[in-house]
Amino acid sequence: MQSHLVDPLVRFTGVQKTYDGEHLVVRDLNLAIGRGEFVTLLGPSGSGKTTCLMMLAGFEVPTQGDIFLGTQRLNALPPHQRNIGMVFQNYALFPHMTVEENLHYPLKTRKIPKDQAKAKVTRILDMIQLTKYAKRRPQQLSGGQQQRVALARALVFEPQLVLMDEPLGALDKQLREHMQMEIKHLHEQLGLTVVFVTHDQDEALTMSNRVAVFNDGVIQQIDSPQNLYEYPANAFVAQFIGENNTLASQVVGHDQAIYHLQFGQNLISGAYNATETLALNESVLFSIRPERVRIGAVAQTLPNQFTSTVQELIYLGDHVRLRCEFAGNTNFCIKVPVSELSTPIHPQDQIVMGWRDEDARALKQLPQ
CATH class of the missing domain: 3.40.50.300 (P-loop containing nucleotide triphosphate hydrolases)
Structure with missing residues (x-):
């Protein structure tokens, strides 16, 4: 090192x-x-x-x-x-x-x-x-x-x-x-x-x-x-550095450095890990930064698309912070630049969100 x-x-x-x-x-x-x-x-x-x-x-x-x-x-x-x-x-x-x-x-x-x-x-x-x-x-x-x-x-x-x-x-x-x-x-x-x-x-x-x-x-x-x-x-590093969404997940397949992770009710997303080999059926952590999550029309062009329910919306000047319920996580956070908000969003709205495989991470969990 x-x-x-x-x-x-x-x-x-x-x-x-x-x-x-x-x-x-x-x-x-x-x-x-x-x-x-x-x-x-x-x-x-x-x-x-x-x-x-x-x-x-x-x-x-x-x-x-x-x-x-x-x-x-x-x-x-x-x-x-x-x-x-x-x-x-x-x-x-x-x-x-x-x-x-x-x-x-x-x-x-x-x-x-x-x-x-x-x-x-x-x-x-x-x-x-x-x-x-x-x-x-x-x-x-x-x-x-x-x-x-x-x-x-x-x-x-x-x-x-x-x-x-x-x-x-x-x-x-x-x-x-x-x-x-x-x-x-x-x-x-x-x-x-x-x-x-x-x-x-x-x-x-x-x-x-x-x-x-x-x-x-x-x-x-x-x-x-x-x-x-x-x-x-x-x-640990993913959760300590910056803001991060995490979901307990399981490896169900992979294609080189892109792992297919299953979480929630049989939901599957691609996630990147080039540093370690993860075993099939291994319990890992799915991780994605709030700013990497896209919503609306852009999300519908991405390989990983999901529906979530908005719990709270906070206006922060240059961006809006959405707190959503997704796959059992009621604090799933999305940061959306104000310039990308084409229509108003309100609590309890259903939104389509998505991300690229390479923007998500498949991380080993540290032993307790």
């Missing part, structure tokens, strides 16, 4: 972590992160993503396995000797120091000469567009400005690696989205290597070169945002 990385900056090799000697929070983690990559560790609470970041930072020690930064084994190296920048959700700025002093602090502890330190601080202040706020203290800044200072403090000493632990969690939606793009652009401008932890799937898809989806201490899939969304490796 990681073999394409010729000279990775970060390597986890056979890493495990337990706090009580019984339950593994991280299980046999093998992960390589290339220089200049932006890799996000994504998953629900308790999935192991933050523990991995804390082990990389040096605040936790692996129970088993090794962590490398370049050629240096990190296991026994204290955090302050790792040349790693850290950004936290709570900013962790010194309240009694000005912005300028906060930025000087990591340079001072590393004994950077004063003239070099001043140049670095001037440069980073200009980069985050806070030069005129240099003499202010953190409490005199907005939340977004404080987050920029926290980010600048992690970058000012030019670390090999920057770790970010839910850094935007305290910001409102609009500011959060703005900061996502700022961090993304800084990453691109400076060629940073970033490991980012979040539980927000939209954030992960927006910012990352690759996303590692964690569940129960194991990476379920690591891939580009597009591949994660379009080609989930299993049912």
